Amino acid sequence: MPINVHVVSRSSRKFERDPETVKGEELREQVLELEARGEWIVHKVPEPWITVKNKYGRDKKIPAGHTWHHKSCGQCGHIPGYSTSIFWLHRKLGLDYHDPRDQTSCTAWNYYASATSNAAAQAAVALRNFASAYQSGYYPLIHCATSYGHYKEVRAQLLHSRKLRDEVRRILDAMKRPFVFPEEIVHYSEWVHAMRHRIAERRVLDLSKIVATVHPACHYHKLVAEDAIYDPDVYGGQRTATVSATLQALGVTVADYSTWFDCCGFGFRHILVQRDFTRSFAVQRKIEVMKEEANPDVTVTHDTGCVTTLDQSQFAARAHSRNVGLPVLSEAQLCALAMGAHPYRVCQLHWHNTDNRALLAKMGIDHEARWREFEADVERLKNGEIEYLSWEDADA
Amino acid sequence: MGCDTSRYAQVPREEKQRLFDQVTADERFGHVLYGCYECGICVATCPSARFYDFSPRKIAQATAREDVDLVYKFMNEDVWDCSQCFSCDKCPRGNSPGGLITILREVAVRNGLKTAKEALEGYGRIIYKIMSTGTQVAPDMLQPSAFPDWGPHVKEISENLPWWRRALPPETLHTTESSWDVSEKTLSELYLIWHMTGVMDMIQEVDEGLHMILMDVMEEKLEEAGFDLHPDGED
Numbered sequence: 265m266p267i268n269v270h271v272v273s274r275s276s277r278k279f280e281r282d283p284e285t286v287k288g289e290e291l292r293e294q295v296l297e298l299e300a301r302g303e304w305i306v307h308k309v310p311e312p313w314i315t316v317k318n319k320y321g322r323d324k325k326i327p328a329g330h331t332w333h334h335k336s337c338g339q340c341g342h343i344p345g346y347s348t349s350i351f352w353l354h355r356k357l358g359l360d361y362h363d364p365r366d367q368t369s370c371t372a373w374n375y376y377a378s379a380t381s382n383a384a385a386q387a388a389v390a391l392r393n394f395a396s397a398y399q400s401g402y403y404p405l406i407h408c409a410t411s412y413g414h415y416k417e418v419r420a421q422l423l424h425s426r427k428l429r430d431e432v433r434r435i436l437d438a439m440k441r442p443f444v445f446p447e448e449i450v451h452y453s454e455w456v457h458a459m460r461h462r463i464a465e466r467r468v469l470d471l472s473k474i475v476a477t478v479h480p481a482c483h484y485h486k487l488v489a490e491d492a493i494y495d496p497d498v499y500g501g502q503r504t505a506t507v508s509a510t511l512q513a514l515g516v517t518v519a520d521y522s523t524w525f526d527c528c529g530f531g532f533r534h535i536l537v538q539r540d541f542t543r544s545f546a547v548q549r550k551i552e553v554m555k556e557e558a559n560p561d562v563t564v565t566h567d568t569g570c571v572t573t574l575d576q577s578q579f580a581a582r583a584h585s586r587n588v589g590l591p592v593l594s595e596a597q598l599c600a601l602a603m604g605a606h607p608y609r610v611c612q613l614h615w616h617n618t619d620n621r622a623l624l625a626k627m628g629i630d631h632e633a634r635w636r637e638f639e640a641d642v643e644r645l646k647n648g649e650i651e652y653l654s655w656e657d658a659d660a
Numbered sequence: 661m662g663c664d665t666s667r668y669a670q671v672p673r674e675e676k677q678r679l680f681d682q683v684t685a686d687e688r689f690g691h692v693l694y695g696c697y698e699c700g701i702c703v704a705t706c707p708s709a710r711f712y713d714f715s716p717r718k719i720a721q722a723t724a725r726e727d728v729d730l731v732y733k734f735m736n737e738d739v740w741d742c743s744q745c746f747s748c749d750k751c752p753r754g755n756s757p758g759g760l761i762t763i764l765r766e767v768a769v770r771n772g773l774k775t776a777k778e779a780l781e782g783y784g785r786i787i788y789k790i791m792s793t794g795t796q797v798a799p800d801m802l803q804p805s806a807f808p809d810w811g812p813h814v815k816e817i818s819e820n821l822p823w824w825r826r827a828l829p830p831e832t833l834h835t836t837e838s839s840w841d842v843s844e845k846t847l848s849e850l851y852l853i854w855h856m857t858g859v860m861d862m863i864q865e866v867d868e869g870l871h872m873i874l875m876d877v878m879e880e881k882l883e884e885a886g887f888d889l890h891p892d893g894e895d
Binding site: 335336337338339340341342344347348351352363364365366367368369371373374375376377378379380381382383384385388389392396413417420421424425427428431434435438439441482483486487489525526527529530531532533534536537539541543544545549576579580609610612614615617638641642645646651652653654655657658 | 691749832
């Protein structure tokens with residue numbers, strides 16, 4: 265069932281996308297042209313892929329499996345159930361993946377926060393990671409929306425500047441790394457979108473009573489906007505379908521709110537050293553508006569900074585009796601929960617700040633029993649019975 | 661956003677022009693600023709404009725009309741209010757005020773402006789983390805003193821950190837000082853990038869102490885990896 269366009273517009277006008285008439289360059293063709301000229305190797309999306317439509321109606325290939333997981337600093341560092349859920353979904357769907365140690369951050373969080381870097385360094389970091397993925401034989405799947413957006417910026421800069429390409433090639437030559445660029449820049453939430461029906465088939469929880477708002481991540485759908493997935497059946501193709509279509513496939517009711525386009529307030533430097541802005545924006549422009557207009561059970565998003573900001577900003581606002589108390593999850597965590605993942609062993613919800621126990625109860629999860637199991641795991645770790653929690657332990 | 665440039669009246673015009681020329685010489689400049697319809701869409705979408713005396717439109721317009729005095733003022737003050745969310749990429753003229761601000765900030769840092777140093781005060785530990793470990797926000801940064809407004813939950817995480825990290829099924833996530841386990845070879849290649857692209861020189865401009873600490877961390881690893889930073893025998 266479509267998410268109706270009337271939610272966002274009273275017009276009955278239909279917007280037909282025609283890739284032949286839209287503005288903007290088709291950068292992916294230029295990437296292939298550079299390969300034809302012998303400038304670099306293009307890392308092709310491995311088969312089988314799923315085809316989706318981007319903002320301008322062009323086809324985009326999403327790899328089903330055999331993916332090299334470009335992890336996110338903020339997810340792995342502060343909300344590790346996010347990354348763990350992405351891996352868990354791959355395992356449950358029987359899809360091959362590689363979790364590399366030969367990967368650095370894209371370093372773009374720091375770049376957008378402090379500007380203590382430059383275009384050449386940022387491009388070299390990107391291409392070093394892409395070279396590592398190519399050499400591993402696995403295709404890059406990017407967990408962080410900022411990495412995804414920034415790598416698309418890097419792609420445009422490299423395509424437009426021979427000087428930059430030459431500089432980055434010189435650095436990769438010094439490392440004895442190949443000069444490789446991926447055919448498609450793919451965000452993990454696009455993989456979830458492509459897999460949403462397979463995920464829904466494996467759903468073990470009834471989510472029909474769950475109402476969710478969606479926060480689309482800025483660096484997913486605003487920064488080099490054309491690569492994002494759009495669907496005429498989701499808000500009339502007027503905003504990205506990523507996340508909303510996944511929730512709908514899971515049977516969740518997607519609720520609209522007026523400030524959906526607003527950023528979360530992360531601010532890159534603000535979340536770390538100027539959080540008065542971050543807290544104010546997250547609470548007043550996002551959480552309170554969602555609560556007042558949609559009163560959802562949860563808000564769902566698809567990026568590191570958004571989950572962190574929307575979740576952590578609510579604590580201080582509570583002291584001021586603001587209208588907060590809205591659980592925040594990534595759609596990867598929600599999908600995993602729907603498929604029966606353990607809320608603490610897999611989704612690691614104890615790293616989140618805003619109380620999510622009422623949400624879990626409404627989803628039919630006995631969170632008290634699950635927490636006792638996790639506490640027992642920690643005891644086993646402490647008394648040396650086990651060194652680490654394994655994937656088998658997580659599903660026990 | 662104030663447009664009063666009198667605070668910088670003592671800065672020679674030549675110096676302001678020199679920095680402005682660095683902005684326009686950046687290869688990205690031609691792709692972030694095409695002109696301005698004065699529609700204000702960038703301001704309407706801008707989160708920083710809601711909470712600060714800040715306007716991406718004024719920054720774009722001042723740069724487009726080459727008002728070097730005003731751009732100098734913006735480069736010293738306003739650019740640090742930007743959220744870098746790129747909501748302003750909605751511009752119907754095709755501008756990216758956020759992208760322009762990235763360039764303005766970069767010029768401010770590269771030239772070691774006093775205001776850039778001030779804007780980055782308290783941020784050095786984060787630069788150290790990303791440049792030395794290859795990951796930005798490590799688990800051990802979750803300390804109550806760093807995030808008091810996030811409540812007692814942060815204390816609970818920091819007290820349980822070693823155990824909660826071991827309770828993560830992915831093998832790469834058992835770390836506390838970095839977000840994931842980054843191999844030594846990978847780190848040495850990252851250090852090589854910082855050196856070969858002039859990023860270490862930028863750090864020296866804004867924080868000499870941090871530069872010394874990073875050099876200590878990096879030089880030995882680079883040498884062990886066989887990367888020669890001074891192939892011509894230069895110091």
